Amino acid sequence: MNMIHKIIYPCEKATRHLIESDDVKLTSLQKLRIRIHLIICKNCTRFNIQNKWMDKQIKKLSFESSNEKMEDCCKERIANALKKEINS
Amino acid sequence: MHSLNPNKWIDNYADYLYNYAKTRVSEKEVAEDLVQETFLSAYKARENYQGRATEKTWLISILKNKVIDHYRKTLVKDPEISGRKETPISFFSQDGAWDLDHVGTDWRIDASSQLESVEFKEIFKKCVSNLKGKSLAAFQLKYIDFEESEAICKALNISPSNFWVIIHRAKLNLRNCLNKNWFDQI
Structure with missing residues:
Protein backbone atom coordinates (compact mmCIF):
# COMPACT_ATOMS: atom_id res chain seq x y z
CA MET A 1 0.00 0.00 0.00
CA ASN A 2 1.25 3.45 -0.91
CA MET A 3 1.99 5.82 1.94
CA ILE A 4 -0.64 8.18 0.60
CA HIS A 5 -3.28 5.45 0.82
CA LYS A 6 -2.84 5.31 4.57
CA ILE A 7 -4.36 8.77 4.66
CA ILE A 8 -6.71 8.86 1.73
CA TYR A 9 -8.52 5.95 0.12
CA PRO A 10 -7.29 4.48 -3.15
CA CYS A 11 -9.79 5.03 -5.99
CA GLU A 12 -11.09 1.45 -5.88
CA LYS A 13 -12.06 1.74 -2.24
CA ALA A 14 -13.35 5.29 -2.57
CA THR A 15 -15.71 4.36 -5.42
CA ARG A 16 -16.94 1.33 -3.52
CA HIS A 17 -17.73 3.45 -0.47
CA LEU A 18 -19.47 6.00 -2.69
CA ILE A 19 -21.82 3.27 -3.89
CA GLU A 20 -22.27 1.79 -0.42
CA SER A 21 -23.02 5.15 1.14
CA ASP A 22 -26.57 5.05 -0.22
CA ASP A 23 -27.37 2.11 2.03
CA VAL A 24 -24.63 1.80 4.61
CA LYS A 25 -23.99 4.40 7.26
CA LEU A 26 -20.33 5.35 6.91
CA THR A 27 -18.29 6.48 9.90
CA SER A 28 -17.23 10.12 10.19
CA LEU A 29 -13.66 9.09 9.41
CA GLN A 30 -14.77 7.22 6.28
CA LYS A 31 -16.80 10.23 5.14
CA LEU A 32 -13.82 12.52 5.72
CA ARG A 33 -11.49 10.22 3.79
CA ILE A 34 -13.92 10.12 0.88
CA ARG A 35 -14.33 13.90 0.92
CA ILE A 36 -10.57 14.40 0.82
CA HIS A 37 -10.26 11.84 -1.94
CA LEU A 38 -12.89 13.62 -4.05
CA ILE A 39 -11.15 16.97 -3.62
CA ILE A 40 -8.00 15.65 -5.21
CA CYS A 41 -9.30 12.99 -7.61
CA LYS A 42 -11.16 14.19 -10.68
CA ASN A 43 -11.70 10.63 -11.96
CA CYS A 44 -13.58 9.59 -8.85
CA THR A 45 -15.50 12.87 -8.82
CA ARG A 46 -16.59 12.07 -12.37
CA PHE A 47 -17.51 8.53 -11.33
CA ASN A 48 -19.51 9.89 -8.40
CA ILE A 49 -21.56 12.17 -10.65
CA GLN A 50 -22.11 9.42 -13.20
CA ASN A 51 -23.02 6.86 -10.55
CA LYS A 52 -25.70 9.14 -9.10
CA TRP A 53 -27.01 9.80 -12.57
CA MET A 54 -27.13 6.06 -13.35
CA ASP A 55 -29.12 5.50 -10.14
CA LYS A 56 -31.70 8.04 -11.30
CA GLN A 57 -31.95 6.41 -14.73
CA ILE A 58 -32.34 2.94 -13.26
CA LYS A 59 -35.12 4.17 -11.01
CA LYS A 60 -36.87 5.81 -13.96
CA LEU A 61 -36.58 2.71 -16.12
CA SER A 62 -37.73 0.39 -13.38
CA PHE A 63 -41.01 2.30 -13.17
CA GLU A 64 -41.52 2.32 -16.91
CA SER A 65 -43.51 -0.73 -17.82
CA SER A 66 -42.89 -2.37 -21.14
CA ASN A 67 -45.90 -3.40 -23.15
CA GLU A 68 -44.64 -6.72 -24.33
CA LYS A 69 -47.42 -9.25 -24.67
CA MET A 70 -47.14 -12.94 -24.01
CA GLU A 71 -47.66 -14.99 -27.16
CA ASP A 72 -51.13 -16.49 -27.56
CA CYS A 73 -49.80 -20.02 -27.92
CA CYS A 74 -48.01 -19.65 -24.60
CA LYS A 75 -51.12 -18.29 -22.91
CA GLU A 76 -53.01 -21.28 -24.24
CA ARG A 77 -50.41 -23.69 -22.89
CA ILE A 78 -50.56 -22.07 -19.45
CA ALA A 79 -54.37 -21.95 -19.54
CA ASN A 80 -54.46 -25.69 -20.26
CA ALA A 81 -52.03 -26.45 -17.45
CA LEU A 82 -54.09 -24.35 -15.06
CA LYS A 83 -57.35 -25.92 -16.21
CA LYS A 84 -55.87 -29.36 -15.62
CA GLU A 85 -54.90 -28.30 -12.11
CA ILE A 86 -58.35 -26.86 -11.42
CA ASN A 87 -60.09 -30.01 -12.64
CA SER A 88 -57.83 -32.46 -10.86
CA MET B 1 -61.86 -7.95 1.05
CA ASP B 78 -23.80 -23.27 -13.44
CA PRO B 79 -20.45 -22.16 -12.01
CA GLU B 80 -19.80 -20.16 -15.16
CA ILE B 81 -22.94 -18.14 -14.60
CA SER B 82 -22.13 -17.67 -10.93
CA GLY B 83 -19.19 -15.56 -12.03
CA ARG B 84 -16.33 -17.83 -11.04
CA LYS B 85 -15.15 -18.32 -14.61
CA GLU B 86 -15.66 -14.75 -15.76
CA THR B 87 -12.60 -12.84 -16.82
CA PRO B 88 -13.33 -9.52 -15.24
CA ILE B 89 -12.24 -6.21 -16.66
CA SER B 90 -9.51 -4.63 -14.53
CA PHE B 91 -10.91 -1.24 -13.75
CA PHE B 92 -8.15 -0.52 -11.24
CA SER B 93 -4.43 -1.17 -11.04
CA GLN B 94 -2.95 -3.21 -8.22
CA ASP B 95 -2.52 -0.21 -5.95
CA GLY B 96 -6.22 0.63 -6.34
CA ALA B 97 -5.81 3.59 -8.70
CA TRP B 98 -7.94 3.80 -11.86
CA ASP B 99 -6.66 1.85 -14.82
CA LEU B 100 -6.03 4.51 -17.45
CA ASP B 101 -8.24 2.76 -20.00
CA HIS B 102 -11.20 2.93 -17.66
CA VAL B 103 -11.14 6.39 -16.13
CA GLY B 104 -13.99 7.29 -18.47
CA THR B 105 -14.90 10.60 -20.00
CA ASP B 106 -17.30 13.32 -18.99
CA TRP B 107 -20.87 12.51 -20.00
CA ARG B 108 -23.09 15.07 -21.64
CA ILE B 109 -25.87 14.27 -19.24
CA ASP B 110 -27.41 17.70 -19.62
CA ALA B 111 -28.43 16.77 -23.17
CA SER B 112 -31.63 15.39 -21.73
CA SER B 113 -33.59 15.07 -24.98
CA GLN B 114 -31.21 12.45 -26.34
CA LEU B 115 -31.20 10.57 -23.07
CA GLU B 116 -34.98 10.36 -23.18
CA SER B 117 -34.79 8.67 -26.56
CA VAL B 118 -35.97 5.12 -27.09
CA GLU B 119 -32.53 4.28 -28.48
CA PHE B 120 -30.76 5.34 -25.30
CA LYS B 121 -33.23 3.44 -23.13
CA GLU B 122 -32.65 0.32 -25.19
CA ILE B 123 -28.88 0.64 -24.78
CA PHE B 124 -29.28 1.23 -21.06
CA LYS B 125 -31.45 -1.88 -20.70
CA LYS B 126 -29.02 -3.90 -22.82
CA CYS B 127 -26.12 -2.79 -20.64
CA VAL B 128 -28.03 -3.92 -17.55
CA SER B 129 -28.84 -7.29 -19.11
CA ASN B 130 -25.16 -7.70 -20.08
CA LEU B 131 -24.42 -8.16 -16.39
CA LYS B 132 -23.92 -11.80 -15.58
CA GLY B 133 -24.84 -14.23 -12.82
CA LYS B 134 -24.66 -12.84 -9.32
CA SER B 135 -24.01 -9.34 -10.62
CA LEU B 136 -27.26 -9.37 -12.56
CA ALA B 137 -29.23 -11.00 -9.76
CA ALA B 138 -27.92 -8.65 -7.05
CA PHE B 139 -28.32 -5.62 -9.29
CA GLN B 140 -31.90 -6.48 -10.30
CA LEU B 141 -32.96 -7.18 -6.74
CA LYS B 142 -31.42 -3.98 -5.42
CA TYR B 143 -32.23 -1.47 -8.15
CA ILE B 144 -35.28 -2.87 -9.89
CA ASP B 145 -37.07 -4.54 -6.96
CA PHE B 146 -35.72 -2.20 -4.25
CA GLU B 147 -35.01 -5.15 -1.96
CA GLU B 148 -33.06 -4.53 1.25
CA SER B 149 -29.38 -5.49 1.00
CA GLU B 150 -29.79 -7.91 3.88
CA ALA B 151 -32.60 -9.78 2.11
CA ILE B 152 -30.57 -9.96 -1.10
CA CYS B 153 -27.56 -11.41 0.74
CA LYS B 154 -29.82 -14.03 2.25
CA ALA B 155 -31.53 -14.85 -1.04
CA LEU B 156 -28.27 -15.16 -2.97
CA ASN B 157 -26.32 -16.64 -0.08
CA ILE B 158 -23.58 -14.02 -0.10
CA SER B 159 -21.94 -11.97 2.64
CA PRO B 160 -22.63 -8.22 2.92
CA SER B 161 -19.06 -7.34 1.92
CA ASN B 162 -19.26 -9.70 -1.06
CA PHE B 163 -22.56 -8.07 -1.97
CA TRP B 164 -20.96 -4.62 -2.16
CA VAL B 165 -18.04 -5.96 -4.17
CA ILE B 166 -20.56 -7.41 -6.64
CA ILE B 167 -22.62 -4.21 -6.81
CA HIS B 168 -19.44 -2.14 -7.20
CA ARG B 169 -18.35 -4.28 -10.16
CA ALA B 170 -21.85 -4.21 -11.64
CA LYS B 171 -21.87 -0.40 -11.55
CA LEU B 172 -18.40 -0.20 -13.09
CA ASN B 173 -19.45 -2.59 -15.86
CA LEU B 174 -22.66 -0.68 -16.48
CA ARG B 175 -20.77 2.61 -16.70
CA ASN B 176 -18.20 1.04 -19.01
CA CYS B 177 -20.93 -0.33 -21.27
CA LEU B 178 -22.71 3.06 -21.43
CA ASN B 179 -19.41 4.74 -22.22
CA LYS B 180 -18.67 2.40 -25.09
CA ASN B 181 -22.13 2.16 -26.57
CA TRP B 182 -23.52 5.63 -26.04
CA PHE B 183 -21.42 8.41 -24.62
CA ASP B 184 -18.34 7.71 -26.73
CA GLN B 185 -20.56 7.64 -29.82
CA ILE B 186 -22.35 10.97 -29.40
Whole structure:
Protein backbone atom coordinates (compact mmCIF):
# COMPACT_ATOMS: atom_id res chain seq x y z
CA MET A 1 0.00 0.00 0.00
CA ASN A 2 1.25 3.45 -0.91
CA MET A 3 1.99 5.82 1.94
CA ILE A 4 -0.64 8.18 0.60
CA HIS A 5 -3.28 5.45 0.82
CA LYS A 6 -2.84 5.31 4.57
CA ILE A 7 -4.36 8.77 4.66
CA ILE A 8 -6.71 8.86 1.73
CA TYR A 9 -8.52 5.95 0.12
CA PRO A 10 -7.29 4.48 -3.15
CA CYS A 11 -9.79 5.03 -5.99
CA GLU A 12 -11.09 1.45 -5.88
CA LYS A 13 -12.06 1.74 -2.24
CA ALA A 14 -13.35 5.29 -2.57
CA THR A 15 -15.71 4.36 -5.42
CA ARG A 16 -16.94 1.33 -3.52
CA HIS A 17 -17.73 3.45 -0.47
CA LEU A 18 -19.47 6.00 -2.69
CA ILE A 19 -21.82 3.27 -3.89
CA GLU A 20 -22.27 1.79 -0.42
CA SER A 21 -23.02 5.15 1.14
CA ASP A 22 -26.57 5.05 -0.22
CA ASP A 23 -27.37 2.11 2.03
CA VAL A 24 -24.63 1.80 4.61
CA LYS A 25 -23.99 4.40 7.26
CA LEU A 26 -20.33 5.35 6.91
CA THR A 27 -18.29 6.48 9.90
CA SER A 28 -17.23 10.12 10.19
CA LEU A 29 -13.66 9.09 9.41
CA GLN A 30 -14.77 7.22 6.28
CA LYS A 31 -16.80 10.23 5.14
CA LEU A 32 -13.82 12.52 5.72
CA ARG A 33 -11.49 10.22 3.79
CA ILE A 34 -13.92 10.12 0.88
CA ARG A 35 -14.33 13.90 0.92
CA ILE A 36 -10.57 14.40 0.82
CA HIS A 37 -10.26 11.84 -1.94
CA LEU A 38 -12.89 13.62 -4.05
CA ILE A 39 -11.15 16.97 -3.62
CA ILE A 40 -8.00 15.65 -5.21
CA CYS A 41 -9.30 12.99 -7.61
CA LYS A 42 -11.16 14.19 -10.68
CA ASN A 43 -11.70 10.63 -11.96
CA CYS A 44 -13.58 9.59 -8.85
CA THR A 45 -15.50 12.87 -8.82
CA ARG A 46 -16.59 12.07 -12.37
CA PHE A 47 -17.51 8.53 -11.33
CA ASN A 48 -19.51 9.89 -8.40
CA ILE A 49 -21.56 12.17 -10.65
CA GLN A 50 -22.11 9.42 -13.20
CA ASN A 51 -23.02 6.86 -10.55
CA LYS A 52 -25.70 9.14 -9.10
CA TRP A 53 -27.01 9.80 -12.57
CA MET A 54 -27.13 6.06 -13.35
CA ASP A 55 -29.12 5.50 -10.14
CA LYS A 56 -31.70 8.04 -11.30
CA GLN A 57 -31.95 6.41 -14.73
CA ILE A 58 -32.34 2.94 -13.26
CA LYS A 59 -35.12 4.17 -11.01
CA LYS A 60 -36.87 5.81 -13.96
CA LEU A 61 -36.58 2.71 -16.12
CA SER A 62 -37.73 0.39 -13.38
CA PHE A 63 -41.01 2.30 -13.17
CA GLU A 64 -41.52 2.32 -16.91
CA SER A 65 -43.51 -0.73 -17.82
CA SER A 66 -42.89 -2.37 -21.14
CA ASN A 67 -45.90 -3.40 -23.15
CA GLU A 68 -44.64 -6.72 -24.33
CA LYS A 69 -47.42 -9.25 -24.67
CA MET A 70 -47.14 -12.94 -24.01
CA GLU A 71 -47.66 -14.99 -27.16
CA ASP A 72 -51.13 -16.49 -27.56
CA CYS A 73 -49.80 -20.02 -27.92
CA CYS A 74 -48.01 -19.65 -24.60
CA LYS A 75 -51.12 -18.29 -22.91
CA GLU A 76 -53.01 -21.28 -24.24
CA ARG A 77 -50.41 -23.69 -22.89
CA ILE A 78 -50.56 -22.07 -19.45
CA ALA A 79 -54.37 -21.95 -19.54
CA ASN A 80 -54.46 -25.69 -20.26
CA ALA A 81 -52.03 -26.45 -17.45
CA LEU A 82 -54.09 -24.35 -15.06
CA LYS A 83 -57.35 -25.92 -16.21
CA LYS A 84 -55.87 -29.36 -15.62
CA GLU A 85 -54.90 -28.30 -12.11
CA ILE A 86 -58.35 -26.86 -11.42
CA ASN A 87 -60.09 -30.01 -12.64
CA SER A 88 -57.83 -32.46 -10.86
CA MET B 1 -61.86 -7.95 1.05
CA HIS B 2 -60.69 -9.31 -2.29
CA SER B 3 -61.39 -12.70 -3.77
CA LEU B 4 -59.71 -15.01 -6.25
CA ASN B 5 -60.97 -15.82 -9.71
CA PRO B 6 -58.52 -18.35 -11.20
CA ASN B 7 -60.57 -18.76 -14.37
CA LYS B 8 -59.78 -15.16 -15.28
CA TRP B 9 -56.11 -15.16 -14.30
CA ILE B 10 -54.71 -15.71 -17.79
CA ASP B 11 -56.84 -12.97 -19.37
CA ASN B 12 -56.28 -10.50 -16.57
CA TYR B 13 -52.68 -11.02 -15.49
CA ALA B 14 -50.65 -13.13 -17.95
CA ASP B 15 -49.22 -10.13 -19.84
CA TYR B 16 -48.55 -8.16 -16.67
CA LEU B 17 -46.75 -11.04 -14.96
CA TYR B 18 -44.88 -11.84 -18.15
CA ASN B 19 -43.56 -8.25 -18.38
CA TYR B 20 -42.50 -8.38 -14.75
CA ALA B 21 -40.62 -11.65 -15.27
CA LYS B 22 -39.12 -10.66 -18.62
CA THR B 23 -37.61 -7.50 -17.12
CA ARG B 24 -35.85 -9.63 -14.54
CA VAL B 25 -34.73 -12.75 -16.34
CA SER B 26 -34.28 -11.52 -19.93
CA GLU B 27 -34.92 -14.90 -21.59
CA LYS B 28 -38.41 -15.19 -23.01
CA GLU B 29 -38.83 -18.92 -22.33
CA VAL B 30 -37.73 -18.61 -18.71
CA ALA B 31 -40.14 -15.72 -18.18
CA GLU B 32 -42.99 -17.79 -19.63
CA ASP B 33 -42.16 -20.78 -17.42
CA LEU B 34 -42.03 -18.57 -14.34
CA VAL B 35 -45.48 -17.18 -15.11
CA GLN B 36 -46.87 -20.69 -15.55
CA GLU B 37 -45.30 -21.83 -12.27
CA THR B 38 -46.75 -18.75 -10.58
CA PHE B 39 -50.31 -19.51 -11.67
CA LEU B 40 -50.02 -23.18 -10.68
CA SER B 41 -48.46 -22.41 -7.30
CA ALA B 42 -51.05 -19.71 -6.66
CA TYR B 43 -53.86 -22.11 -7.41
CA LYS B 44 -52.39 -24.74 -5.09
CA ALA B 45 -51.96 -22.12 -2.36
CA ARG B 46 -55.41 -20.52 -2.83
CA GLU B 47 -56.46 -21.61 0.67
CA ASN B 48 -53.77 -19.32 2.08
CA TYR B 49 -55.10 -16.23 0.32
CA GLN B 50 -56.69 -14.03 2.94
CA GLY B 51 -58.10 -11.38 0.63
CA ARG B 52 -56.18 -8.50 2.19
CA ALA B 53 -54.11 -7.83 -0.95
CA THR B 54 -55.54 -7.68 -4.45
CA GLU B 55 -55.26 -10.75 -6.63
CA LYS B 56 -52.65 -8.97 -8.74
CA THR B 57 -50.46 -8.07 -5.74
CA TRP B 58 -50.72 -11.59 -4.41
CA LEU B 59 -49.71 -13.12 -7.75
CA ILE B 60 -46.78 -10.71 -8.09
CA SER B 61 -45.48 -11.64 -4.64
CA ILE B 62 -45.52 -15.31 -5.68
CA LEU B 63 -43.76 -14.51 -8.96
CA LYS B 64 -41.16 -12.44 -7.11
CA ASN B 65 -40.23 -15.48 -5.03
CA LYS B 66 -40.11 -17.61 -8.18
CA VAL B 67 -37.66 -15.15 -9.73
CA ILE B 68 -35.41 -15.27 -6.65
CA ASP B 69 -35.56 -19.09 -6.70
CA HIS B 70 -34.62 -18.99 -10.35
CA TYR B 71 -31.59 -16.78 -9.65
CA ARG B 72 -30.56 -19.09 -6.83
CA LYS B 73 -30.93 -22.29 -8.87
CA THR B 74 -29.09 -20.88 -11.88
CA LEU B 75 -26.20 -19.68 -9.75
CA VAL B 76 -25.81 -23.05 -8.03
CA LYS B 77 -26.19 -25.12 -11.21
CA ASP B 78 -23.80 -23.27 -13.44
CA PRO B 79 -20.45 -22.16 -12.01
CA GLU B 80 -19.80 -20.16 -15.16
CA ILE B 81 -22.94 -18.14 -14.60
CA SER B 82 -22.13 -17.67 -10.93
CA GLY B 83 -19.19 -15.56 -12.03
CA ARG B 84 -16.33 -17.83 -11.04
CA LYS B 85 -15.15 -18.32 -14.61
CA GLU B 86 -15.66 -14.75 -15.76
CA THR B 87 -12.60 -12.84 -16.82
CA PRO B 88 -13.33 -9.52 -15.24
CA ILE B 89 -12.24 -6.21 -16.66
CA SER B 90 -9.51 -4.63 -14.53
CA PHE B 91 -10.91 -1.24 -13.75
CA PHE B 92 -8.15 -0.52 -11.24
CA SER B 93 -4.43 -1.17 -11.04
CA GLN B 94 -2.95 -3.21 -8.22
CA ASP B 95 -2.52 -0.21 -5.95
CA GLY B 96 -6.22 0.63 -6.34
CA ALA B 97 -5.81 3.59 -8.70
CA TRP B 98 -7.94 3.80 -11.86
CA ASP B 99 -6.66 1.85 -14.82
CA LEU B 100 -6.03 4.51 -17.45
CA ASP B 101 -8.24 2.76 -20.00
CA HIS B 102 -11.20 2.93 -17.66
CA VAL B 103 -11.14 6.39 -16.13
CA GLY B 104 -13.99 7.29 -18.47
CA THR B 105 -14.90 10.60 -20.00
CA ASP B 106 -17.30 13.32 -18.99
CA TRP B 107 -20.87 12.51 -20.00
CA ARG B 108 -23.09 15.07 -21.64
CA ILE B 109 -25.87 14.27 -19.24
CA ASP B 110 -27.41 17.70 -19.62
CA ALA B 111 -28.43 16.77 -23.17
CA SER B 112 -31.63 15.39 -21.73
CA SER B 113 -33.59 15.07 -24.98
CA GLN B 114 -31.21 12.45 -26.34
CA LEU B 115 -31.20 10.57 -23.07
CA GLU B 116 -34.98 10.36 -23.18
CA SER B 117 -34.79 8.67 -26.56
CA VAL B 118 -35.97 5.12 -27.09
CA GLU B 119 -32.53 4.28 -28.48
CA PHE B 120 -30.76 5.34 -25.30
CA LYS B 121 -33.23 3.44 -23.13
CA GLU B 122 -32.65 0.32 -25.19
CA ILE B 123 -28.88 0.64 -24.78
CA PHE B 124 -29.28 1.23 -21.06
CA LYS B 125 -31.45 -1.88 -20.70
CA LYS B 126 -29.02 -3.90 -22.82
CA CYS B 127 -26.12 -2.79 -20.64
CA VAL B 128 -28.03 -3.92 -17.55
CA SER B 129 -28.84 -7.29 -19.11
CA ASN B 130 -25.16 -7.70 -20.08
CA LEU B 131 -24.42 -8.16 -16.39
CA LYS B 132 -23.92 -11.80 -15.58
CA GLY B 133 -24.84 -14.23 -12.82
CA LYS B 134 -24.66 -12.84 -9.32
CA SER B 135 -24.01 -9.34 -10.62
CA LEU B 136 -27.26 -9.37 -12.56
CA ALA B 137 -29.23 -11.00 -9.76
CA ALA B 138 -27.92 -8.65 -7.05
CA PHE B 139 -28.32 -5.62 -9.29
CA GLN B 140 -31.90 -6.48 -10.30
CA LEU B 141 -32.96 -7.18 -6.74
CA LYS B 142 -31.42 -3.98 -5.42
CA TYR B 143 -32.23 -1.47 -8.15
CA ILE B 144 -35.28 -2.87 -9.89
CA ASP B 145 -37.07 -4.54 -6.96
CA PHE B 146 -35.72 -2.20 -4.25
CA GLU B 147 -35.01 -5.15 -1.96
CA GLU B 148 -33.06 -4.53 1.25
CA SER B 149 -29.38 -5.49 1.00
CA GLU B 150 -29.79 -7.91 3.88
CA ALA B 151 -32.60 -9.78 2.11
CA ILE B 152 -30.57 -9.96 -1.10
CA CYS B 153 -27.56 -11.41 0.74
CA LYS B 154 -29.82 -14.03 2.25
CA ALA B 155 -31.53 -14.85 -1.04
CA LEU B 156 -28.27 -15.16 -2.97
CA ASN B 157 -26.32 -16.64 -0.08
CA ILE B 158 -23.58 -14.02 -0.10
CA SER B 159 -21.94 -11.97 2.64
CA PRO B 160 -22.63 -8.22 2.92
CA SER B 161 -19.06 -7.34 1.92
CA ASN B 162 -19.26 -9.70 -1.06
CA PHE B 163 -22.56 -8.07 -1.97
CA TRP B 164 -20.96 -4.62 -2.16
CA VAL B 165 -18.04 -5.96 -4.17
CA ILE B 166 -20.56 -7.41 -6.64
CA ILE B 167 -22.62 -4.21 -6.81
CA HIS B 168 -19.44 -2.14 -7.20
CA ARG B 169 -18.35 -4.28 -10.16
CA ALA B 170 -21.85 -4.21 -11.64
CA LYS B 171 -21.87 -0.40 -11.55
CA LEU B 172 -18.40 -0.20 -13.09
CA ASN B 173 -19.45 -2.59 -15.86
CA LEU B 174 -22.66 -0.68 -16.48
CA ARG B 175 -20.77 2.61 -16.70
CA ASN B 176 -18.20 1.04 -19.01
CA CYS B 177 -20.93 -0.33 -21.27
CA LEU B 178 -22.71 3.06 -21.43
CA ASN B 179 -19.41 4.74 -22.22
CA LYS B 180 -18.67 2.40 -25.09
CA ASN B 181 -22.13 2.16 -26.57
CA TRP B 182 -23.52 5.63 -26.04
CA PHE B 183 -21.42 8.41 -24.62
CA ASP B 184 -18.34 7.71 -26.73
CA GLN B 185 -20.56 7.64 -29.82
CA ILE B 186 -22.35 10.97 -29.40
